Amino acid sequence: MACAALPETLSGWAVERPGPVASGPLTAVRRPVPEPGPGDLLVRVEACGVCRTDLHLAEGDLPSHRPATIPGHEIVGRVAAAGAAVTRFRTGDRVGGAWLRATCGECRYCRAGAENLCPASRYTGWDADGGFADLTLLAADYAYPLPESQDAATLAPLLCAGIIGYRALRRCALPPGGRLGIYGFGGSAHLAAQVAVAEGARLHVLTRSARARQLARELGAVSTGDAYDRPPEPLDSAILFAPVGELVPVALAALDRSGTLAVAGIHLTDIPPLTYQEHLFYERNLCSVTANTRRDGREFLETAARIGIRVTTTPYPLSRAPEALGDLAGDRVQGAAVLLPDPDFSPS
Structure with a gap:
């Protein structure tokens, strides 16, 4: 051409x-x-x-x-x-x-x-x-x-939204058929959510935007709520897309035993104090996501094409x-x- x-x-x-x-x-x-x-x-x-x-x-x-x-x-x-x-x-x-x-x-x-x-x-x-x-x-x-x-x-x-969301999904260690919570539901989250649903996850979306909650339900979320709400069941994994540090203890408290929270953003406001018993005990995990590899990019683009991701x-x-x-x-x-x-x- x-x-x-x-x-x-x-x-x-x-x-x-x-x-x-x-x-x-x-x-x-x-x-x-x-x-x-x-x-x-x-x-x-x-x-x-x-x-x-x-x-x-x-x-x-x-x-x-x-x-x-x-x-x-x-x-x-x-x-x-x-x-x-x-x-x-x-x-x-x-x-x-x-x-x-x-x-x-x-x-x-x-x-x-x-x-x-x-x-x-x-x-x-x-x-x-x-x-x-x-x-x-x-x-x-x-x-x-x-x-x-x-x-x-x-x-x-x-x-970027897709590739970073894909890496965050892998970092949160979601088990097959697991219960995933997503906090914030913008460009990256709505793409990662579709990969998770296609792989059999039970998706719960917590976000302050009513329009975003509606989109989440259209994309397969089994429940939606405000960002500070407790999901209707304990989570195996969670991803924080909103750059709001106050949501870290909220998401950690929603995890089941051995659950993992991945923070997907490059910037986050300050995280308030965590209590060991409420937020980290029972081997709950907290991790970050930093950029991506080219392999992440290739894998995600192949996955997006295969599942017919809706953008x-x-x-x-x-x-x-x-x-x-x-x-x-x-x-x-x-x-x-x-x-x-x-x-x-x-x-x-």
Whole structure:
């Protein structure tokens, strides 16, 4: 598939002044189109999901790794140009860019298959510009081939929300046919929930949003309730997607003996004191989730295709990226927010 001629500049949004969404942390920018290095892909963006990590970066919960970074790491696009050393992709191929961008490949974590823990790891939209733009660079070795048959907007959330949710599901050690509690039900949770239900789990969703509770029931939850409610039965496993530390003791107290709570976010508000007897005794486990491996990505994308995962999205033109972030912050997004190309977006 041939690609259109490349412009001299790209249009996008950069985090220039981190702060509350209401303060306007995103600035519309126009920049020269970057030249792909030997292992890079220059990608024309077809869709980019808006992740809560982008919100944390914009609001300063995550420290900036470089000034004026263009966020976005759920990228679907077409290869517009490829570096000289790239052999996996050709111009016109549809590819996906995810959060993990690079690792050293040599440390003990990389050698053990835990590249998500590599001390030299780098991330799209944090260490390098991401997909809140019409063009972006991806590292070919960390890109995923994507099917032609699926809409770009429904593919985009799979590339972080889906992959991280999948890793969280594996980290929570859910037994076959087990009872799973999910706390918070946004972009990542609604995808992980479908994998769990497809694998035979009894799903309980606890979230403050009435719209999210309705979606959870449509996707197979056997019960729904407010985030601070006790589920109707003890849980074998739980995943905390909401970045609210106060929910950690709530979820731990809902676990049955030997149950595991996995905290899926990159940022969490402070956890209140835990009591040993109520929250940890009977061999209850608390663990975190850090990024993902490329193997996680491949396994999840294969699983999503096999089970016919349903992706609920709320689309926004690229020109309305600040509004998308604000709606995410205010829990006004159904499923996952996705930015789409906007030919009228032209920063000065």
